[in-house]
Amino acid sequence: MTTPDTQKQGQAPLVAHDSIDGEIAILNLGPTHPATHGVFQNVLKVDGERILEAEPTIGYIHRAFEKLAERRPYNQITPITDRLNYCSSPINNMGWHMTVEKLAGIELPKRVEYMRVIIMELSRIADHLICNSVIGVDTGALTGFTYMFQERELIYEMFEEVCGARLTTNIGRVGGFERDFSDAFKYKLDEFLKGFSARFEEFDGLLTRNRIFMDRVIKAGPISAERALNYGFTGPNLRAAGVDYDVRVMNPYSSYEDFEFDIPIGQDGDTFDRFVVRQQEIRESLKIIRQALDNMPAGKHFTDVPDFYLPPKDEVYRSMEALIYHFKIVMGETPIPAGEVYHAVEGGNGELGYYLISDGGRTPYRLHFRRPCFIYYQAYPEMIKGSMLSDAVLTMSSMNVIAGELDA
């Protein structure tokens, strides 16, 4: 058996500053490892528990979404977007609908935009809840996770009321929602808003000012604002480093300019800051949902775009025109202008962008997803260099890297 060559030719040997015997080992973290929360591999060069170098390998669940999209009509691309960041699928769906609406020049009624805001903020809460409670799990605090998963379950039940699905939602359509918010949804949302805050604050009290937790996560995997910007960080990770960039505020979409909310920012860009920024964002999201509910305009849950919005099924059976539109939409025959458009939404973990080029055909000529975690995950080796192995696990979970989005 040969020992792995841990040293490149002509380079000074790597040794940790507190090395005992200078012996370097290679450790595979992943691709299947309970601490990686997804399928990705890191080849770590370790000296004892100290990480000297890390090399991430990604692409284990690459599904060629960009190629698939070139063969699919516009409404059939929505299910693909579900599978990007599957912790907050509705945001991806809405982002895609808005991209097509921008390309086709469709204006939406305020009511649809407010409904979308409610759904998007609910999924942001679900996304952040998973990420933050998993940070707890990785520090050994499983309790908060089990409680917050119940809350996530409540949110998924609400999605189920709106679109029938839970995780891969395929929610809404180009032009609006498939149906108006039902009474069951309104009841569930009401109950959620009544009870969630208290349970969430209990979870917050369990971790945020917990001395053991703080000692564990403060200064773990830090990144400076300057490096974060250079690495293309967006979302809570960038805000934790102290940059107040939020797409919802900088380039408001879906009437976000109507709502009053703050952008929480951190200072050191470490695991603790990322955790606290997400916690605060959950509170801000609740604020937005309450405002949207209170000021919900009257009107329809869709706009009059028969070329994109499926007619009601009973009308398809009775009316010639509805049947034609139904057939054309289902067969992917929607008139779409040629052009190119970039639309970005604030996803659960950063700026989720859709770069769409249309040549006027039934499918996009080119569709590129700007996946936030694909771009910021490349900073991971730099962030964990010199830290302990257990901090590397924490850093990864606090970055909210979602394999589905990473590998597209």
Add this chain to the structure above:
Amino acid sequence: MSNQEMLAQTALEVLGDKALSSHSPYGLLTVEVPAEGIVETVRSLVEHPVLRMGFLTDLCAVHYPDDPGREIAVVYHLHSLPNNFRLRLKAFLPIANPAIDTMTPLFSAANWMERETYDFYGVQFTGHPDLRRILNVDHMDYFPLRKEYALEDETRDDKDDRFFGR
């Protein structure tokens, strides 16, 4: 003139004769620039005291097989966070030799984006520190997002455009 229009004007002035053509589809200034000296072109935008386009939002490629000599377009989305001004740059490359300088000296973020672009389109980013495939398997011998690779079986014609009157 709005602030955004002024910034667009400034960007075009900074680019000078590097701006081969420009238009603003859906309000996003899109400029075609030569592939040679792309790093210096972008650097002039990054280091400009007013523009400060210091954020690389996205980098990808597009394949136009019917445009001989300029089949591959490399598209850069830049964002000036202080001004909230976005800009799209396009550089066209011939498919026979799709080579362009790497953006990694300016943006660390370009590293994986360029690896992805290489992986799918075969664009050679000169000077890239580690130009390997990233999402596909290492031994793949073609660039799958190029248009000559149809997604579905060539023998299948039930989804052919001619059945839809095109």
